[in-house]
Amino acid sequence: MSRRRIGQQSLRFSDVGSVASSLDRLSGLIDWTPIEVVLGDIYMAAKGEPAWPPLVLFKAMLLAVWYDLSDVKLSEALDDRASFRRFCGFSAQEATPERTAFVRLRKVLAERGLDKALFDEVTRQLKAKAIRVKTGTLVDATIIASARRGDDEARWVKHKGRKAVHGFKAHVGADADTALVEQVFITPANVNDGKAGPAALPDDPGDVFADSAYRGDHFNNAVRAKGGTPRVIITHVWSSAQDAKAALAYLDAHNRSIYRVRGRIEKIFGTWKRSYGLHRMRWCGLAKAAVQVRLTAIAYNLKRTLKLLAQPA
Template sequence: MASASEDDGEAHWVKHKGKPAVHGFKAHVGADADTALVEQIAVTPANINDGKAGPAALPDNPGEVFADSAYRGNHFGDAVRARGGTPRIVATGMWGRDEAETLARLAAWNQPIHRIRGRIEKIFGTWKRSYGLRRMRWRGLAKAAAQIRLTAIAYNLRRTLTIIAAA
């Protein structure tokens, strides 16, 4: 999420796959896969590697942990296993002799992960669309973290009402 100002000394620049560079922060969110309620949040400057910051957003006994390919690597996977969970991280490539068979294995591995992650990515879309989280309002990491946590509380309250109404 973009910082309030490029003069914010605690935010940092990050560029991703041909998109314009952004000066800001990242929110790493641990959410329940079934209800899409936010359980844990870690906020970092944008230049911090997701795999290094992700373990801070893990709840105790997380079960299966679904994550995108930015969380690949031993650091995050080991942290998930240490808390009693099973990492389910999107694979971007696999090795194999037969290309068709390898691509089929890759699709079979990623398909259930994408289904769950799609639910979780909606959290970020809702935060940006409905809760004004396209840009931070204040400067500094602590204030950005407070804004994101307050947004998560509002989101969880609204989501809980939706879940109760559906039941």
């Protein structure tokens, strides 16, 4: 089984269009060797053709997230954008993959569940670079519409005051200080947040900030088992008529401090949906939904870390 060798021609680009971009900084942000190891035994090629290196295709798929590109548009952009070529390792003149190469890689990632291994490795490296004293974790979920209503692994969900959505749900745990995503778990949209919440908890989560959907022993016990402290929105407290005013004051004070912190996770979801095209799944099935969400989380974490490292200490 042969693989293509890329970058064998001169990697020098003409001065026109070769201005350094954020992609050059992103390329040097992590060590890609462990990523290559995770992808190492993948071999995908059209019949009779050498296979593209899987790391090259993975990096190209990150470009698709950052620039909200379909497989077709990604293939076209790789063909003529110098910054895209440099990021993936192509020289100025050599051929680049057709869209079917990305389809094949995505299929393998979904079948083998490698999206989680890739997310874990990239996140491990990024957390080491953006070292902060961990004080807490944000946990929440967001609903993402299915690629089409015929996706029989998606489910309908209806929230009060909102239109029903057919799709999936991404359950996310993020660092409360850096806003780096640490855990991702994907389910059909009708799965209860509190039930799936424990799968979104990182180790040693600190104070865990969550909305009222996470009330109950199932989630709270999982937080404590991880060594954390649940900080969950409450909707009512019991009190006598005489103590009603004091009870309301307690409820307001308790919830205000949590709202102020947990609201940060909405910015993560906003970036995913507005900038990275995650308002709708591109492909059908739970496994491919997981690939899309985790690729989005990897792409987000890389850009977020670049921003953190640019800030004054």
